[in-house]
Amino acid sequence: MKRLLERIDREILAAGGKRSRSRAVVIEGFFRARDHVTIEELTRSVRESAPGIGAVTVYRTLKLLERLGYAKELDFGEGARRYESNLSPHHDHLVCRQCGTVIEFKDRGIENLQDLVTRRHGFHPTAHRLEIYGFCRKCAPGNSPERFG
Amino acid sequence: MKRLLERIDREILAAGGKRSRSRAVVIEGFFRARDHVTIEELTRSVRESAPGIGAVTVYRTLKLLERLGYAKELDFGEGARRYESNLSPHHDHLVCRQCGTVIEFKDRGIENLQDLVTRRHGFHPTAHRLEIYGFCRKCAPGNSPERFG
DNA sequence: GATATGATGAAAATGAATTTCATCATCAGA
DNA sequence: TCTGATGATGAAATTCATTTTCATCATATC
Structure with missing residues (x-):
């Protein structure tokens, strides 16, 4: 962590x-x-x-981290954005509509098919977002007495 | 079109x-x-x-169409939402960051892999969004003298 | 036709994100 | 180490999409 903070510090200075x-x-x-x-x-x-x-400083700092490549903006349609660290490799998200849990996943097969699709349309991808919304294991229909019983 | 409007009318009345x-x-x-x-x-x-x-009526009417299942909200991260008709079957989007063109595509393979992923996590999907951002054929790097030349 | 209630549009409210601005803190050079 | 230039801060103001409020209008229903 110390290393990381120093590195970011140096990049800001530079x-x-x-x-x-x-x-x-x-x-x-x-x-x-x-x-x-x-x-x-x-x-x-x-x-x-x-x-x-101040909250403004938090806004500004996260924008900065995003510019430097250390943070990623997310939008799960809740009104307010979320941010995640960009240190771990790219992944997509399963978002539970009941409890808000976010499960990260990575699927090489999906990525490959995405490449095929873009190539087929002569499209040059620079980024993508894939989110699957629904109910996690705990909140799944049948496991939630107070909601479905 | 007339048929469709009458049908929606009946649903609203009902x-x-x-x-x-x-x-x-x-x-x-x-x-x-x-x-x-x-x-x-x-x-x-x-x-x-x-x-x-009034714009308010447009807002309200599109919310209504969404509730009835005739419209779908989209969010390409532009600040304002977009809406598309929900009459054509499900599809995903390629969004050009240069000219704003949106290409629709459908890929059964990707959908199948998504099902596998959710099953692997015990997740019950109800919806998903997949958008690929980049440059369309016309705006692709190399085809845009004013931007890259 | 009378009446209850849904729909409208203007204006106000909301809420996240951004901008402004006076002030403070930090870096670079003397 | 002092000093000037300029980046960073936080409060307040602003922006902008969207939603709510509310008085009024329109439309079903009796």
Whole structure:
């Protein structure tokens, strides 16, 4: 973690930025937080140790991390965006509509077929998003007495 | 088209709604419009024939069509939602980041693999979204002198 | 035709995200 | 180490899509 923060620090410096205490706290908080956080969640958690930090700084810092390639914006259609660390390799998401759990998955076969599809249309892909919405194992119809029983 | 509008009309009545001129204009406008319209685009086009129609009515009418199963909300991350008719069977989208063109595609292989993935995680899917972003044939790197030359 | 109630549109409200701006902090050079 | 330039901050204001409110209008129903 220390290594990572120092590396990001160096990249910010190299890009003409300056160090700042608030930003450091937000960045560390982001990598320590559970994945797929909203700005609001992250702001709340970061303020536990550094109460003065404004939500605007959290917005700005995550935009910065995204620009540097360390964070990824997600949108599960909830109104507010979520962010995940971009350190682990690319993956897609299963999103439970009941409890909000997000399961990450990776499927080489799907990716290959996507490549075929784009090639067939002469399309040059730069990114994709695949989300499957439904009910996770725990919330599945039949396993949720209070909802279906 | 006439048939379709009458059928929707009947469904609205059956659900306890009433007929309305404005709404009829919006619904017809929606099915005549090019696919993947924004509220703003549809409002503008609808106002050419019925200037008094408020954007709020367009919002409400598309929500209604969605509830009835005739329209689908899309979000290509542009800030404003888009809507497409839900009459044609399910498909996914290639979205050009340069010119905004949207190509629809359908790939049974991808869908099958998605089913496998969800089953592997004990997940019960109810919907999914797959969008591939990049450059369409016309805007592809190498074909766009003003951008890459 | 009278009446209950759904639909409308303008304006206000909401809420996430961004911008503005005065102030503070940090880096670079003397 | 001091100092000036400029990046970063946080509060408040702004933006923008969408939703809600509300007085009024329109349409089914009796």
